[in-house]
Amino acid sequence: MSEESTYYVPEQSKYPIAAATGFGLMAYGAATWVIDSSNPYILILGTLVMAVVMCMWWNTVITENMQGLANAQLKHSYVLGMLWFIFSEVMFFAAFFGALFYLRVIVNSWLGGDAAIGIFDDTPTDAAVANNAILWPGYEAQWPVMETPDQAANGDAAIFKGPDQAMSFPGWANIFSWLPLWNTAVLLTSSFTVHIAHTGLKNNNRKQFVTWLGITVALGLIFLVLQAEEYIEAYQHMGLTLDSGIYGTTFFMLTGFHGAHVTLGTIMLMVAFFRSLKGHFTHDDQFGFESAAWYWHFVDVVWVGLFLFVYVLD
Amino acid sequence: MAHGPATLADGWKAYISRWVFTTNHKDIGTLYLWFSFAMFILGGAFAMIIRAELFQPGMQLIKPEFFNQMTTMHGLVMVFGAIMPAFVGLANWMIPLMIGAPDMALPRMNNLSFWILPFAFAILTSTLFMEGGGPNFGWTFYAPLSTTYAPESVNFFIFAIHIMGASSIMGSINIIATVMNMRAPGMTYMKMPLFVWTWVITAFLLVAVMPVLAGAVTMMLMDINFGTSFFNAAGGGDPVLFQHVFWFFGHPEVYIIILPAFGVVSQIIPTFSRKPLFGYSSMVYATAAIAFLSFVVWAHHMFTVGMPIAGELYFMYATMLIAVPTGVKVFNWITTMYKGSLTFETPMLFSIAFVILFTFGGFTGLMLSIAAADMQYHDTYFVVAHFHYVMVAGAVFSGTAAIYYWLPKWCGKMYNETMGQVQFWVAFIGFNIAFMPQHFLGLAGMPRRYADYGLQFADWNMVSSVGAFIYGGAQIMLLINVILTIRNGKPVADEKVWEGAEGLEWTVATPAPYHTFEKPPEVK
Numbered sequence: 001m002s003e004e005s006t007y008y009v010p011e012q013s014k015y016p017i018a019a020a021t022g023f024g025l026m027a028y029g030a031a032t033w034v035i036d037s038s039n040p041y042i043l044i045l046g047t048l049v050m051a052v053v054m055c056m057w058w059n060t061v062i063t064e065n066m067q068g069l070a071n072a073q074l075k076h077s078y079v080l081g082m083l084w085f086i087f088s089e090v091m092f093f094a095a096f097f098g099a100l101f102y103l104r105v106i107v108n109s110w111l112g113g114d115a116a117i118g119i120f121d122d123t124p125t126d127a128a129v130a131n132n133a134i135l136w137p138g139y140e141a142q143w144p145v146m147e148t149p150d151q152a153a154n155g156d157a158a159i160f161k162g163p164d165q166a167m168s169f170p171g172w173a174n175i176f177s178w179l180p181l182w183n184t185a186v187l188l189t190s191s192f193t194v195h196i197a198h199t200g201l202k203n204n205n206r207k208q209f210v211t212w213l214g215i216t217v218a219l220g221l222i223f224l225v226l227q228a229e230e231y232i233e234a235y236q237h238m239g240l241t242l243d244s245g246i247y248g249t250t251f252f253m254l255t256g257f258h259g260a261h262v263t264l265g266t267i268m269l270m271v272a273f274f275r276s277l278k279g280h281f282t283h284d285d286q287f288g289f290e291s292a293a294w295y296w297h298f299v300d301v302v303w304v305g306l307f308l309f310v311y312v313l314d
Numbered sequence: 315m316a317h318g319p320a321t322l323a324d325g326w327k328a329y330i331s332r333w334v335f336t337t338n339h340k341d342i343g344t345l346y347l348w349f350s351f352a353m354f355i356l357g358g359a360f361a362m363i364i365r366a367e368l369f370q371p372g373m374q375l376i377k378p379e380f381f382n383q384m385t386t387m388h389g390l391v392m393v394f395g396a397i398m399p400a401f402v403g404l405a406n407w408m409i410p411l412m413i414g415a416p417d418m419a420l421p422r423m424n425n426l427s428f429w430i431l432p433f434a435f436a437i438l439t440s441t442l443f444m445e446g447g448g449p450n451f452g453w454t455f456y457a458p459l460s461t462t463y464a465p466e467s468v469n470f471f472i473f474a475i476h477i478m479g480a481s482s483i484m485g486s487i488n489i490i491a492t493v494m495n496m497r498a499p500g501m502t503y504m505k506m507p508l509f510v511w512t513w514v515i516t517a518f519l520l521v522a523v524m525p526v527l528a529g530a531v532t533m534m535l536m537d538i539n540f541g542t543s544f545f546n547a548a549g550g551g552d553p554v555l556f557q558h559v560f561w562f563f564g565h566p567e568v569y570i571i572i573l574p575a576f577g578v579v580s581q582i583i584p585t586f587s588r589k590p591l592f593g594y595s596s597m598v599y600a601t602a603a604i605a606f607l608s609f610v611v612w613a614h615h616m617f618t619v620g621m622p623i624a625g626e627l628y629f630m631y632a633t634m635l636i637a638v639p640t641g642v643k644v645f646n647w648i649t650t651m652y653k654g655s656l657t658f659e660t661p662m663l664f665s666i667a668f669v670i671l672f673t674f675g676g677f678t679g680l681m682l683s684i685a686a687a688d689m690q691y692h693d694t695y696f697v698v699a700h701f702h703y704v705m706v707a708g709a710v711f712s713g714t715a716a717i718y719y720w721l722p723k724w725c726g727k728m729y730n731e732t733m734g735q736v737q738f739w740v741a742f743i744g745f746n747i748a749f750m751p752q753h754f755l756g757l758a759g760m761p762r763r764y765a766d767y768g769l770q771f772a773d774w775n776m777v778s779s780v781g782a783f784i785y786g787g788a789q790i791m792l793l794i795n796v797i798l799t800i801r802n803g804k805p806v807a808d809e810k811v812w813e814g815a816e817g818l819e820w821t822v823a824t825p826a827p828y829h830t831f832e833k834p835p836e837v838k
Contacts, residue, residue, distance in 0.1 A: 006833075027434070073495060088483050103555065246544075
């Protein structure tokens with residue numbers, strides 16, 4: 001830390017308390033809304049407050065940066081903040097991936113009366129056998145779970161019914177009509193295009209930077225449209241819904257949270273794109289863009305995991 | 315603000331906006347500390363209701379439904395509202411002073427992290443007044459009690475947990491960025507005071523596991539409202555999945571609570587022993603080892619759910635392994651005192667009590683880690699006694715020690731030593747009367763979280779309740795002592811409040827000025 005540039009500590013700020021208020025309203029409103037779906041108003045109010053405050057807050061940060069208030073040390077604080085935030089996001093997805101593995105590998109076998117993992121012993125425990133025989137007679141371990149334990153035991157009286165069709169690999173003959181493959185191609189390509197944009201910025205090639213950043217945003221939007229199409233397909237033609245047993249549960253929760261993060265990443269890239277049109281970012285001052293790019297690579301890596309464990313591996 | 319922070323003399327408006335809009339790490343630390351004390355009193359009031367009802371067998375004061383809400387809210391408020399924010403408050407106050415930084419790395423986000431908490435706890439506490447009552451499923455909120463059979467207010471609980479988690483994650487990121495980026499020149503990692511070390515490791519744990527807790531409550535939310543079947547075997551899920559996800563968060567969480575306490579004690583014991591901390595680097599490595607192990611032992615909370623024998627054995631041995639780095643720490647604290655010129659001011663008394671009682675709680679933890687024996691101990695008062703020895707005599711005692719230790723630096727006035735020592739003995743004796751008998755109750759088979767009990771448990775329950783009221787009274791003494799100190803304590807001018815104290819925080823003026831280290835100090 002050099003003495004001529006001191007660390008910028010704003011004296012006071014009204015944004016945090018406004019953000020906390022918005023956040024509190026969002027939490028209270030969301031709970032109100034899930035209990036009484038005719039009352040989304042507190043949630044909407046909270047979300048609006050939050051959105052406005054975030055815009056103003058980041059606008060201030062950008063302005064401060066343009067005024068040169070942010071020295072190298074402060075910029076490094078932002079970098080650390082973003083990287084550790086991405087790490088926390090990784091752990092959020094880890095919870096859902098962990099749940100998926102546990103449900104697929106262990107719970108599914110137990111419900112079917114089998115041994116979970118045959119490393120130590122292939123014979124199922126008495127508990128697993130009894131569980132299957134008494135509670136879920138007729139259920140056989142399977143993935144995707146097309147017939148739930150509830151259906152196996154209770155037939156048409158079941159509350160949880162499996163899907164008619166799963167979203168998994170449809171065989172080589174139908175591979176080109178398989179949306180997830182196209183989504184993978186789109187998202188992987190976008191990771192490359194954002195990298196090309198980054199290289200352009202580092203080499204002071206603004207045209208390359210702006211063009212490829214714009215292409216990345218477009219690819220992000222295409223991904224979201226394709227995913228919406230996939231969901232419509234699932235709900236209308238495949239009987240695959242959020243409540244169709246554990247397959248629908250894990251499928252929609254994992255891909256849904258990923259989609260939400262792609263949306264966030266696309267918004268971040270879009271902001272960076274409009275800023276780039278206004279001439280923001282230089283080869284040595286590009287945190288706003290770089291953090292969006294890191295985030296984009298992160299959602300891309302999550303997708304690779306999803307593609308393998310949710311779609312491909314049966 | 316050239317004239318310094320607004321005081322009451324500047325008028326109410328200026329004074330309130332100072333606290334609401336502040337970006338100053340000392341102000342925010344103070345806010346955290348007062349908030350956590352308020353929550354400590356609230357959670358303590360819940361505990362008093364529990365102990366009053368358990369004073370005698372049979373139902374005297376409240377209904378069992380309300381009793382369940384009290385046990386749940388007591389745990390939630392104490393863990394998330396009292397202990398965690400208390401240590402974040404200490405971190406805010408002390409980390410910049412200890413590493414020679416002008417403030418926290420991200421001052422505005424620091425304010426946001428704090429001000430989320432009052433909203434979160436307002437939402438959580440308001441559930442008590444809702445139809446069907448507040449959360450009644452225990453602070454560990456196991457499914458399906460917290461999903462299929464939960465009151466409607468569980469939705470408010472879920473979102474309150476969500477925003478508390480966001481607050482913790484932001485606070486932790488701030489601490490990590492501060493420690494990694496704001497150290498004064500020459501302040502290398504292995505020169506950092508141990509409190510800073512334990513906190514940065516704690517912050518890492520928080521960033522890693524709070525999102526997992528968010529995942530757990532999200533799964534609950536979906537199961538309750540949107541027809542998913544994460545925790546429902548009928549659809550192919552498993553209620554035990556909840557326990558795995560919860561304890562993957564929950565076990566690191568108990569180290570999140572105790573590691574900063576280790577840090578505080580590691581500052582205080584050398585000061586009053588007038589010797590440097592014994593085995594500094596082994597303390598750092600032991601802390602890191604405990605943090606690492608905390609990720610791989612979670613299912614020792616679940617020995618009775620029917621895991622395969624291989625799982626039971628693995629989690630048993632891995633858990634026992636934690637005793638090794640913990641033993642290193644206890645050894646080092648004792649060795650620091652060995653042949654030191656000790657004095658026994660209030661912070662030191664609390665720290666020594668910490669070492670003794672925490673070790674005791676650690677040993678009962680070792681008993682619980684034996685899977686075969688845990689079949690007997692599980693969900694009895696033995697467990698309650700165990701974790702109160704580590705949470706209260708561990709975290710709360712060390713937090714109290716920290717208040718006495720740093721209060722003169724914060725406000726430039728000395729607390730009343732006699733009153734402090736009296737408070738210590740009342741707290742120490744009250745605590746042991748309250749919780750020691752719970753070991754006997756648990757070993758005799760009294761289950762936890764029950765509103766009523768068999769007659770054979772009556773005597774020790776009465777003793778335990780008396781102790782709990784004594785311990786509760788000790789907290790009022792602490793509050794009075796702190797207020798009296800701030801209002802008319804004897805002024806201290808010496809930068810080094812304690813004779814044996816070492817570190818950058820003792821080089822700034824007393825009371826600590828509003829802004830410190832605007833120019834970084836040189837650390838040799």
